[in-house]
Amino acid sequence: MTGDAVLPELAAACPAARLATGADAVAGVVPRYAAAPASVGQASALLRAAGRHELSVVARGSGSRLDWGAPPRRCDLVVDTSRLDQVLEHAAGDLVARVQAGVSLHQLGELLAGAGQQLALDGIPGGNGQRPAGTIGGTLATGMAGPRRLRYGTPRDLVIGITVVRADGTVASSGGKVVKNVAGYDLGKLFAGSYGTLGLIAEAVFRLHPLPAVASYTTVDTVGDGARTSAGAPDWWGRIEATGGPGTLVRVAFWAAALPRVLAAIDTAAEAVTADPQVAGSAASGVLYAALPASTDPAAAAGFVTGLRAALARGDADGRPASAPVPDSPPVLASAVVVHAPPPVAALVDLWGPVPGLSLMRAVKDQFDPGHRMAPGRFAGGI
Amino acid sequence: MIDQLVPAMVDICGPEGVVTDPLELRTYECDGLTSHRAAPALVVLPQTAEQVAAVVRVCAGAGIPFVARGSGTGLSGGALPRTDGVLIVTSKMRRIIAIDPDSQRAILEPGVTNLSVSNAARPFGYFYAPDPSSQQICSVGGNVAENSGGAHCLKNGFTVHHVTGLEIVTPAGELVWLGDGTGAAPGYDLVGAFIGSEGTLGIVTKIVVKLTKIPQMVTCLLAAFETTGAGGTAVSAIIGAGIIPAAIEMMDALAIEAAEAAVACHYPQGAGAVLIVELDGPESDVRRDNEAVRRLCQQAGSTEIREAVDPAERAVIWAGRKSAFAAVGRICPAYIVQDGVVPRTALGTVLDKIAELSAESGIRVANVFHAGDGNLHPLVLYDDSSAADTAAAAELSGAILDLCISHGGSITGEHGVGVDKSRYMPKMFGAADLDTMQLLRCAFDPDGLCNPGKVFPTPRLCGEVPGARRGVHPLVAAGLAEQF
Numbered sequence: 059m060t061g062d063a064v065l066p067e068l069a070a071a072c073p074a075a076r077l078a079t080g081a082d083a084v085a086g087v088v089p090r091y092a093a094a095p096a097s098v099g100q101a102s103a104l105l106r107a108a109g110r111h112e113l114s115v116v117a118r119g120s121g122s123r124l125d126w127g128a129p130p131r132r133c134d135l136v137v138d139t140s141r142l143d144q145v146l147e148h149a150a151g152d153l154v155a156r157v158q159a160g161v162s163l164h165q166l167g168e169l170l171a172g173a174g175q176q177l178a179l180d181g182i183p184g185g186n187g188q189r190p191a192g193t194i195g196g197t198l199a200t201g202m203a204g205p206r207r208l209r210y211g212t213p214r215d216l217v218i219g220i221t222v223v224r225a226d227g228t229v230a231s232s233g234g235k236v237v238k239n240v241a242g243y244d245l246g247k248l249f250a251g252s253y254g255t256l257g258l259i260a261e262a263v264f265r266l267h268p269l270p271a272v273a274s275y276t277t278v279d280t281v282g283d284g285a286r287t288s289a290g291a292p293d294w295w296g297r298i299e300a301t302g303g304p305g306t307l308v309r310v311a312f313w314a315a316a317l318p319r320v321l322a323a324i325d326t327a328a329e330a331v332t333a334d335p336q337v338a339g340s341a342a343s344g345v346l347y348a349a350l351p352a353s354t355d356p357a358a359a360a361g362f363v364t365g366l367r368a369a370l371a372r373g374d375a376d377g378r379p380a381s382a383p384v385p386d387s388p389p390v391l392a393s394a395v396v397v398h399a400p401p402p403v404a405a406l407v408d409l410w411g412p413v414p415g416l417s418l419m420r421a422v423k424d425q426f427d428p429g430h431r432m433a434p435g436r437f438a439g440g441i
Numbered sequence: 442m443i444d445q446l447v448p449a450m451v452d453i454c455g456p457e458g459v460v461t462d463p464l465e466l467r468t469y470e471c472d473g474l475t476s477h478r479a480a481p482a483l484v485v486l487p488q489t490a491e492q493v494a495a496v497v498r499v500c501a502g503a504g505i506p507f508v509a510r511g512s513g514t515g516l517s518g519g520a521l522p523r524t525d526g527v528l529i530v531t532s533k534m535r536r537i538i539a540i541d542p543d544s545q546r547a548i549l550e551p552g553v554t555n556l557s558v559s560n561a562a563r564p565f566g567y568f569y570a571p572d573p574s575s576q577q578i579c580s581v582g583g584n585v586a587e588n589s590g591g592a593h594c595l596k597n598g599f600t601v602h603h604v605t606g607l608e609i610v611t612p613a614g615e616l617v618w619l620g621d622g623t624g625a626a627p628g629y630d631l632v633g634a635f636i637g638s639e640g641t642l643g644i645v646t647k648i649v650v651k652l653t654k655i656p657q658m659v660t661c662l663l664a665a666f667e668t669t670g671a672g673g674t675a676v677s678a679i680i681g682a683g684i685i686p687a688a689i690e691m692m693d694a695l696a697i698e699a700a701e702a703a704v705a706c707h708y709p710q711g712a713g714a715v716l717i718v719e720l721d722g723p724e725s726d727v728r729r730d731n732e733a734v735r736r737l738c739q740q741a742g743s744t745e746i747r748e749a750v751d752p753a754e755r756a757v758i759w760a761g762r763k764s765a766f767a768a769v770g771r772i773c774p775a776y777i778v779q780d781g782v783v784p785r786t787a788l789g790t791v792l793d794k795i796a797e798l799s800a801e802s803g804i805r806v807a808n809v810f811h812a813g814d815g816n817l818h819p820l821v822l823y824d825d826s827s828a829a830d831t832a833a834a835a836e837l838s839g840a841i842l843d844l845c846i847s848h849g850g851s852i853t854g855e856h857g858v859g860v861d862k863s864r865y866m867p868k869m870f871g872a873a874d875l876d877t878m879q880l881l882r883c884a885f886d887p888d889g890l891c892n893p894g895k896v897f898p899t900p901r902l903c904g905e906v907p908g909a910r911r912g913v914h915p916l917v918a919a920g921l922a923e924q925f
Contacts (some may be wrong), residue, residue: 106696107560127708149547149784149786150681150784151677151680151681151784151786151805152784152785152815153680154784173654174683201630211598211602212624212625213457214633215598215602222877225481225878228873228876229873230871230873230874230876230877230878231871231874232870232874232878234785234849234850234851234869235784235849236782236784236814236815236849236850236851236854237815238590238594238599238811238812238814238815238816238851238855239782239850239851239853239854239855240587240588240599240637240851240853240854240855240856240857240858241851241852241858241862241866241869242858242866242869242870242874242875242878243634243637243638243878243879243881243882244588244601244633244634244636244637244897245634245877245881247601247630247633247634247636248630248633248634248881250630250633251629252629254628266531267685268683268684268685269685270683272520278587287516287571309625310627311621311622311623311624311625313541313544313546313622314543314544314545314778315541315543315544316544330658343624343625344544344623344624344625345623345625354475376538386538386539386647387538387539387548387622387649388606388608388618388620388622388649389623390621391621391622391623392621392623393621393623393625393626393627395627397798398671410626410627410628413626413627413628414617414618414619414620414621414628415617415619415620415628415631416616416619416628417617418611418619418631418884418885419628419629419631421885422629422631422634422880422881422884425878425880425881425883425884425903426880429921437628438627438628438629439628441849
């Protein structure tokens with residue numbers, strides 16, 4: 059391609075750099091370049107080169123959740139982590155694994171299962187004979203967790219070490235490969251759920267768990283024929299939080315005791331706009347998902363989100379301790395975040411809603427990415 | 442200079458909340474790490490979050506450094522005062538604001554002691570899981586600062602796994618909530634980043650913690666072995682069998698001897714090592730795992746196994762372990778409590794190497810440790826009246842940390858870096874790692890007034906944040922892209 063002085067520099071850093079195509083679009087934003095570094099060193103050189111040209115950068119794993127979060131304000135370069143695909147270490151006796159960002163959750167799961175172990179995070183279930191999707195990097199960056207969050211927590215609870223590449227190409231690690239470790243700040247917590255806005259996640263170390271000897275699922279049908287137990291998970295298990303279909307997916311987090319009031323708030327908000335959300339989630343963890351089909355009118359979907367937030371904020375569903383309202387509890391006790399939405403819906407509503415501690419988050423962003431080049435606009439508060 | 446702040450502090454905290462008497466100030470000169478001492482210029486004891494914020498604003502306005510302190514039980518000098526600064530003591534802030542069993546949450550002030558949370562939750566069938574051995578007196582605010590663990594964190598995790606919201610006073614003196622108590626608040630996980638930052642990012646004034654259901658059944662096994670190596674084999678076998686006990690603790694012969702002399706715990710005579718394995722959970726699980734653990738210990742060569750089911754019997758087994766640190770203090774004039782971590786599978790090798798180092802230097806080492814997660818607490822025994830002995834002990838203690846690092850471990854598993862280990866940080870992390878961590882510091886505390894001199898050997902100059910990009914984007918200028 060003539061006239062492009064940037065590409066040769068990117069290619070010098072990472073031979074697999076190329077001009078992007080429409081297939082590289084991130085939430086509708088077509089980047090100029092795409093590159094798949096094969097090592098952390100290449101990723102570092104690539105981001106350094108991108109920094110010299112002030113390119114904005116979005117990381118992509120399998121692409122399965124690339125439509126999560128707001129569309130980036132700018133995207134000049136997509137960094138594809140698919141060649142960072144090495145399981146660097148599985149210390150079975152220590153219940154620890156060190157892996158590169160592009161390793162698929164499914165592939166890692168199969169490897170660990172051979173040793174009777176697991177990384178206890180739910181990926182995106184495969185449907186129709188498809189393999190489950192999702193990479194380590196994407197799971198960490200989105201903070202994604204499915205039904206087993208009740209017992210094992212979310213990615214931030216299981217990551218014990220991380221290696222990241224900063225916007226200027228600096229490679230930095232924190233934590234390590236021992237579970238018990240309080241030396242230094244824990245950047246793994248900070249990067250978990252950061253949607254690529256602080257830097258590129260290159261490698262991570264996880265605490266593993268033994269695979270249970272037996273697993274069974276009990277389904278209770280409140281209007282049907284009572285309870286039944288099966289060895290396999292029901293169809294819908296973990297599916298809604300992983301995909302939610304092509305429509306609008308809203309995650310509602312709350313204090314567990316507020317469950318009935320949250321369900322009522324969802325109903326109220328849905329009725330007001332005659333929407334029909336499907337609701338599922340980890341009720342005992344205080345996390346529910348409401349999915350609106352793609353066919354929902356965009357204004358109605360946006361109205362559902364704002365109505366739900368208003369209902370949660372009014373205090374009739376805010377999860378305040380039922381015994382008595384407590385003056386010294388957090389000022390907000392529930393949230394409704396739009397995980398993904400069709401562009402016409404996303405244009406009508408703030409996907410993230412109110413965020414506690416936002417000014418400190420902006421300060422953190424300014425320090426890690428002073429040029430605001432890493433996934434700009436994807437995150438809460440326009441970060 | 443600091444004297445000029447006194448009237449403002451008295452206005453905020455009242456006369457009884459401000460300490461200026463030099464003798465009284467000296468009672469705050471160290472925390473649990475008594476080898477570092479510095480009397481603060483001024484101590485304040487606020488009673489509310491608003492008072493903490495006002496105190497910090499006064500300090501920030503005057504450019505005076507400040508240090509927060511809970512109960513002062515920390516073991517790395519994290520609450521070591523500054524002679525030129527203000528010590529903000531949170532021990533008067535000890536309200537349990539709410540116990541909410543239906544949401545499995547409690548809201549606490551930072552001065553509340555760790556154990557009192559469990560005591561308050563017990564009538565509802567819950568407890569607060571992190572249980573540092575100082576839990577009777579240590580504060581939850583200090584636990585947040587240090588990301589405290591305890592013997593039972595093998596199964597239950599650390600403070601960071603049990604806190605879902607924090608109200609903090611920023612180093613600029615603003616009151617801000619991080620998280621909303623749900624554990625799934627939108628935005629960066631600043632709760633997770635703040636916990637374990639050792640008081641360098643701000644002062645916590647309210648804490649939302651998770652409560653954990655009291656297990657249906659608890660059993661405790663004491664297994665004796667001829668060597669720590671055999672004990673280590675049993676530990677690996679237990680973990681390898683897919684069992685995660687609530688705790689696996691080990692003591693070596695010297696630690697057993699010291700405990701016997703102190704509390705007559707009657708551990709099996711002549712044992713080279715004892716292992717304490719506590720299992721908890723649903724009764725059927727515990728019974729099954731208990732049998733497996735027994736069998737695995739026997740296979741690893743255990744010479745005697747005792748079992749406790751009721752709380753009184755368990756207390757007997759734990760008595761020796763819990764007294765170990767103090768007991769060692771009775772068999773030597775002085776000792777260093779080291780806190781290092783190695784991968785569990787490296788335990789045997791590292792213990793052998795520690796024994797070698799000990800033999801070479803003539804400095805005795807008693808080993809008491811959380812074997813399940815590879816967290817060693819070698820107690821380095823020495824005579825503090827001898828300068829040579831003292832130096833040799835310090836050298837051995839440092840060599841143990843080098844050993845942990847070279848085996849892929851950590852310089853601290855639960856006691857923190859504080860002032861004690863900041864010089865070891867460059868051995869574990871590179872310059873870029875430390876620089877990147879301190880970006881977080883710069884975001885929270887650009888002026889470096891909040892507990893300065895802790896954790897990092899060299900402070901980062903925060904400088905000016907460039908902020909939003911200025912001028913035309915180069916790609917736009919080159920006609921290669923458009924901006925919206």
